[in-house]
Amino acid sequence: MDEKKEKTSEELSRRDFLANTAMTLGLVGSLGAGAVYSVKYLVPAKKKAKFIDVLMGNLKELPAGSAREFIDGQGKKALLVNNGQEIKAFSKICTHLGCEVEWHAEKKEFYCPCHEGFFDANGKNIAGPPPRPLDEYKVTVKDDNIFVALKEV
Amino acid sequence: MEEVKKETGWIDKSLPVDWGKVKEEAIGEILPQHMKLWWYCLGGVPALMFMLLVGTGMLLAFYYVPHPDKAYESVAHITNDIPYGWWLRSLHRWGAEIMVVTVSLHAIRVFATGAYRHPREVCWISGALLLLLTFGLGFTGYSLVYTQQSYWAMTIGTGIAGKTPIIGSFISRFMMGGEAIGPDTLNRFFIIHAAILPVLLFLLIIFHIIVIRLHGVAEHVVGMQREIVRGLSRGDE
Numbered sequence: 001m002d003e004k005k006e007k008t009s010e011e012l013s014r015r016d017f018l019a020n021t022a023m024t025l026g027l028v029g030s031l032g033a034g035a036v037y038s039v040k041y042l043v044p045a046k047k048k049a050k051f052i053d054v055l056m057g058n059l060k061e062l063p064a065g066s067a068r069e070f071i072d073g074q075g076k077k078a079l080l081v082n083n084g085q086e087i088k089a090f091s092k093i094c095t096h097l098g099c100e101v102e103w104h105a106e107k108k109e110f111y112c113p114c115h116e117g118f119f120d121a122n123g124k125n126i127a128g129p130p131p132r133p134l135d136e137y138k139v140t141v142k143d144d145n146i147f148v149a150l151k152e153v
Numbered sequence: 154m155e156e157v158k159k160e161t162g163w164i165d166k167s168l169p170v171d172w173g174k175v176k177e178e179a180i181g182e183i184l185p186q187h188m189k190l191w192w193y194c195l196g197g198v199p200a201l202m203f204m205l206l207v208g209t210g211m212l213l214a215f216y217y218v219p220h221p222d223k224a225y226e227s228v229a230h231i232t233n234d235i236p237y238g239w240w241l242r243s244l245h246r247w248g249a250e251i252m253v254v255t256v257s258l259h260a261i262r263v264f265a266t267g268a269y270r271h272p273r274e275v276c277w278i279s280g281a282l283l284l285l286l287t288f289g290l291g292f293t294g295y296s297l298v299y300t301q302q303s304y305w306a307m308t309i310g311t312g313i314a315g316k317t318p319i320i321g322s323f324i325s326r327f328m329m330g331g332e333a334i335g336p337d338t339l340n341r342f343f344i345i346h347a348a349i350l351p352v353l354l355f356l357l358i359i360f361h362i363i364v365i366r367l368h369g370v371a372e373h374v375v376g377m378q379r380e381i382v383r384g385l386s387r388g389d390e
Contacts (some may be wrong), residue, residue, distance in 0.1 A: 038237075042212065
């Protein structure tokens with residue numbers, strides 16, 4: 001009986017080959033689809049972050065070079081800055097170890113006093129230990145009114 | 154069987170199983186000719202459906218809430234909001250339907266061809282219990298959706314059980330978890346449906362299959378008897 005079996009397994013007929021292939025593909029396909037859909041079913045739906053434009057003030061209140069602190073929707077401190085060319089908003093949290101950065105109007109840069117970190121007027125890390133630019137908020141100006149896009153709470 | 158493998162890997166050493174023999178036992182059984190007809194193999198379909206139902210049932214239990222105020226809502230949530238929830242629920246629902254139908258057809262076939270007779274009484278009795286467990290699962294599952302139909306199915310089901318002589322009132326009170334259908338009823342039905350009956354069903358299926366394999370499938374009693382190749386069947390002489 002063993003001999004017979006070995007023979008058939010060695011001399012796989014075309015018919016058997018096609019049948020085995022079809023069965024394997026069917027099985028893998030259906031079980032694979034089932035597994036994928038089951039995972040999709042279990043993964044919790046991500047809430048898409050909604051942003052709202054919040055009125056932060058008027059252009060007249062923010063002359064070139066000046067900055068103003070505000071609190072974003074999550075309660076984190078942030079800075080609204082007029083760098084001379086445009087209005088920008090950055091998180092005050094230093095990307096190095098989370099100290100609060102200051103705006104230096106005369107040099108037009110952000111300075112972190114904890115470890116001597118510097119960011120330029122566009123939030124880019126230019127000197128010191130900070131590994132990446134400051135987190136930025138989207139700012140829009142409509143009829144001289146400044147709006148900052150904040151995450152909906 | 155004196156085949157000794159020279160090269161044995163970690164798996165063969167730590168898990169010394171003769172896989173060839175396992176394969177031989179699992180799929181190598183020699184069967185009489187009439188088993189080529191699909192209506193003689195209907196017992197396998199409910200077993201397959203049971204596996205499907207365990208899988209999909211586990212997934213449905215992730216979102217189902219067995220509380221009168223939440224049950225219907227959670228089912229609607231699964232069907233309408235959760236990705237592929239409708240798909241899994243449909244698989245569960247139709248799988249259950251197919252399981253009940255095929256297990257009934259299987260029982261009818263076994264009865265009609267006399268395959269239940271001596272020496273296969275144990276197989277028949279365990280099969281009858283499997284049929285009852287399947288109906289129990291169907292009934293409890295139907296009730297869990299908690300639609301109007303579910304509610305009245307529960308009412309009727311517990312009512313029928315309550316008409317059993319002597320122990321009837323006890324059974325119906327036990328099923329409802331009180332004097333009337335309430336929050337405890339749904340909880341009970343959920344535990345019975347999702348934990349107790351499946352485990353019993355699983356164990357009994359294993360037992361049922363072991364008994365079948367011990368006896369070999371029954372010889373055909375009428376009609377096809379002559380077509381069976383002699384010596385191929387392990388059935389009783």
